[in-house]
Amino acid sequence: MVMMTGCVSFKPNDGRAEGIDRTSTIVVEADGGETLAFAAEDLRNCLSRVTGREFTLTTSGRATEDATIILRIADATWGLAKDEWLLHPENGNYCIEGGSETGIVGGIYDFLERAANCLWLDRDTTVIPHNPEFTFPKDPIRVRPAVYSREIYTGMDRNGEEDSVLKLRNLENTWNRRFPAMSVDFGSPRANHTLGTYAKDWTDETYLALDSTGKRNNQHYCLSNPKVRHAVAEQLKAYIRSDREQGSYSEFYDISQNDTGNGYECVCPECSAILAREGAYSGVLGEFLNAVSAEIRDEFPDVTITTLAYNFTLKPPRHLVFADNILVRMCGIGCWAPFTPESYYGQELAEWRQHASQTGVWDYAKHFNGLEWPYIYKLDELPSAIRNCCSYNVRHYFFEYENPLERSFAQLQWWLMLRLVINPERDYDELVDKFLAGYYGAKAAPVMREYLDYLLLRQKESGTKKGIDALHTVACYLDDGFYATVNGLLDRAERLAAGNPLHERHVRRERIPVDIAFHTLMPPVPEYKAARTKAFRRYAANTIETFNACPRLAEWQKTTTQEKMTLYSTLEELLPLPVPKQFHGKDIVDIVWKDFTRYGNQMQSISPDDAAVGGRTWGKPRETDAEPFSYPVEFTLTDFNNTEYAKTAVTREQLPPDGNYHWIHIGSMPLPNDNGLLVAKNFCAMLWKGGIGIVPEPWHVWAHLKASGADFGGATEAPNGIFCDRIIFAK
Ligand SMILES: [Zn+2]
Numbered sequence: 001m002v003m004m005t006g007c008v009s010f011k012p013n014d015g016r017a018e019g020i021d022r023t024s025t026i027v028v029e030a031d032g033g034e035t036l037a038f039a040a041e042d043l044r045n046c047l048s049r050v051t052g053r054e055f056t057l058t059t060s061g062r063a064t065e066d067a068t069i070i071l072r073i074a075d076a077t078w079g080l081a082k083d084e085w086l087l088h089p090e091n092g093n094y095c096i097e098g099g100s101e102t103g104i105v106g107g108i109y110d111f112l113e114r115a116a117n118c119l120w121l122d123r124d125t126t127v128i129p130h131n132p133e134f135t136f137p138k139d140p141i142r143v144r145p146a147v148y149s150r151e152i153y154t155g156m157d158r159n160g161e162e163d164s165v166l167k168l169r170n171l172e173n174t175w176n177r178r179f180p181a182m183s184v185d186f187g188s189p190r191a192n193h194t195l196g197t198y199a200k201d202w203t204d205e206t207y208l209a210l211d212s213t214g215k216r217n218n219q220h221y222c223l224s225n226p227k228v229r230h231a232v233a234e235q236l237k238a239y240i241r242s243d244r245e246q247g248s249y250s251e252f253y254d255i256s257q258n259d260t261g262n263g264y265e266c267v268c269p270e271c272s273a274i275l276a277r278e279g280a281y282s283g284v285l286g287e288f289l290n291a292v293s294a295e296i297r298d299e300f301p302d303v304t305i306t307t308l309a310y311n312f313t314l315k316p317p318r319h320l321v322f323a324d325n326i327l328v329r330m331c332g333i334g335c336w337a338p339f340t341p342e343s344y345y346g347q348e349l350a351e352w353r354q355h356a357s358q359t360g361v362w363d364y365a366k367h368f369n370g371l372e373w374p375y376i377y378k379l380d381e382l383p384s385a386i387r388n389c390c391s392y393n394v395r396h397y398f399f400e401y402e403n404p405l406e407r408s409f410a411q412l413q414w415w416l417m418l419r420l421v422i423n424p425e426r427d428y429d430e431l432v433d434k435f436l437a438g439y440y441g442a443k444a445a446p447v448m449r450e451y452l453d454y455l456l457l458r459q460k461e462s463g464t465k466k467g468i469d470a471l472h473t474v475a476c477y478l479d480d481g482f483y484a485t486v487n488g489l490l491d492r493a494e495r496l497a498a499g500n501p502l503h504e505r506h507v508r509r510e511r512i513p514v515d516i517a518f519h520t521l522m523p524p525v526p527e528y529k530a531a532r533t534k535a536f537r538r539y540a541a542n543t544i545e546t547f548n549a550c551p552r553l554a555e556w557q558k559t560t561t562q563e564k565m566t567l568y569s570t571l572e573e574l575l576p577l578p579v580p581k582q583f584h585g586k587d588i589v590d591i592v593w594k595d596f597t598r599y600g601n602q603m604q605s606i607s608p609d610d611a612a613v614g615g616r617t618w619g620k621p622r623e624t625d626a627e628p629f630s631y632p633v634e635f636t637l638t639d640f641n642n643t644e645y646a647k648t649a650v651t652r653e654q655l656p657p658d659g660n661y662h663w664i665h666i667g668s669m670p671l672p673n674d675n676g677l678l679v680a681k682n683f684c685a686m687l688w689k690g691g692i693g694i695v696p697e698p699w700h701v702w703a704h705l706k707a708s709g710a711d712f713g714g715a716t717e718a719p720n721g722i723f724c725d726r727i728i729f730a731k
Helices: 017-022 034-051 101-116 161-169 226-245 269-278 281-297 344-353 379-391 410-422 428-440 445-461 470-477 480-497 501-521 526-548 555-574
Strands: 025-028 056-058 069-073 085-090 093-098 119-122 125-127 141-143 149-153 208-210 216-221 252-254 304-310 326-331 358-364 394-400 588-592 605-608 616-621 633-638 644-650 662-670 677-681 685-688 698-708 721-730
Touching: 025 034, 034 056, 034 069, 034 101, 034 161, 069 101, 085 101, 093 101, 101 141, 101 161, 119 161, 119 410, 119 428, 125 428, 149 410, 226 252, 226 281, 269 281, 281 304, 281 326, 304 358, 326 344, 326 394, 344 358, 344 379, 379 394, 379 410, 379 428, 379 445, 410 428, 428 445, 428 501, 445 470, 445 480, 445 501, 480 501, 501 526, 526 555, 633 662, 633 698, 644 698
Parallel strands: 025 056, 025 069, 069 093, 149 394, 252 304, 304 326, 326 358, 358 394
Antiparallel strands: 085 093, 085 141, 119 125, 208 216, 588 721, 605 616, 616 721, 633 644, 633 677, 644 662, 662 698, 677 685, 698 721
């Protein structure tokens, strides 16, 4: 935890202290690698720019004069942890001291932020304010990062120069290729879902999980089998030895289940007996891991085994306590809310702490099904959540955080999360305002703050109580008032940011989720045509601009974005589509492939098809190793609550494999006002259409479908699959 301490006994100043405020000398008294050298150069450069005096940097020397900034390893009597630091004046000098090189580097960036307000907000945004009045803080400060291992997974890390440097400066300390000294990484084979890799060479069937039908499945393993325990322990030792031979000394080694849902766990008599005793499958996992950890402890006392409390291991056991060299990472899939003490998952974590001395959290810091609405994680609850986690000894904090370029205030959230996992006592308002001023400019910042607060308020009012139900309610606050308010605020912010291209671009980035939501939710009917087209054009332009400006993205990612926008643009010109004769005179909602999306890990994608609307279709090709497609093809209409409205078996007569699209009646279901989600199961087209109709009355659902390929008896050169380019709801 963080300690701000005034009670430690620093050597008193002896009257020479005031000289430090005129210094321009930095001496590194510690032997360090590239990380310390880089951070020390940042310190020199920043202080030169802040004060207007040119600082000199001497590495691996000794301070010989007064009024020197000294970087060094703290005296052992302080008892600093390796990642801990001290900032303090001493005998006319100013000291940045760490428990190790890592601690000194942390101290440098903490000092630059505290004392000089130097900030690295994004790859394109560095704030180094000129301040000739700069003085050194007089009070000593001692900081240990509240969370030991801090990771934000964006899915677009390339570990290139940009990422490594930005991570270092913000003390995100995982997977940093350029500065491994600052990186607390996982050892082989990887950080999660590792059991399948452990088992890849096993041939003994009895190692595999026995399911309730008496069959063995290779998705999971019999954790009570002593031979499995020993095999895993031996493999773990082999991983550790091999890593160390290559010079890699990780503390964390993961042994956790594959990323499969419930139902694959072993139910043999021995596993079932442990389950019965412990009341939760995590008990079976715990007994297994305790055995493995006992086998490696003597040889590798500095290794911690990490595992997941996830799906069938999410609930803690009744009695069992995991060994102290095991870290349990809580991962409640679909938990889209901070782990505050009041929250469901916050309370689960409290319970887990009774069974594990080391814990971690897998925080879904966004919701991740479907489009990225103007929606934001409950940022204002983060300080409380992270304090709560730290009180339960969370040593590894993982934020799952994909698609940041298309989400509301995503960069603010990234920066804020990193501040708070180091020190959750920091003031939320102060941090937010500091970021907004740096990112959007001082003039636009208050307006952006108004938008942020408005978004949080609308979400709260809409009843996303635990955040678990975020998907159900995201669409319900996207009413006319919302768009009018938000577009008004963003218009104002754009005017206030005018003249600074960077700030202007950042405001435009904030429009992306707003415009895509409007464009997707407004039906393509004539009365919305103009507004839809305007929103679409702005969305496309801002997305291309934002992606092109992001140095983390590869060229192909930028090209793909550009191509996607061109494709959407072609489609937009075609809308509204001509209505087929059978729907004349009815109310219809017409949805095309662009507004379909995946559900879960299915393999659907948009592919070219000359016979489809706008030359593209939504398809589900047969996956390798999957059963061949066959008639009848079953479709199920459900909503997100898994309420089933219809199940239809489509025959060859209805859907012949003739290369043509056919209108097929799937059944009827209501279009919920606040949910807007429809899953046609097995095909899994998921549609997002909130805000249609006041009363949820049933609509007939017609899908424009094509069955294609050899499985169906069609042309052998055509792709095997079911394709759909359009769905019409009619009543
Ligand atoms: Zn078993």
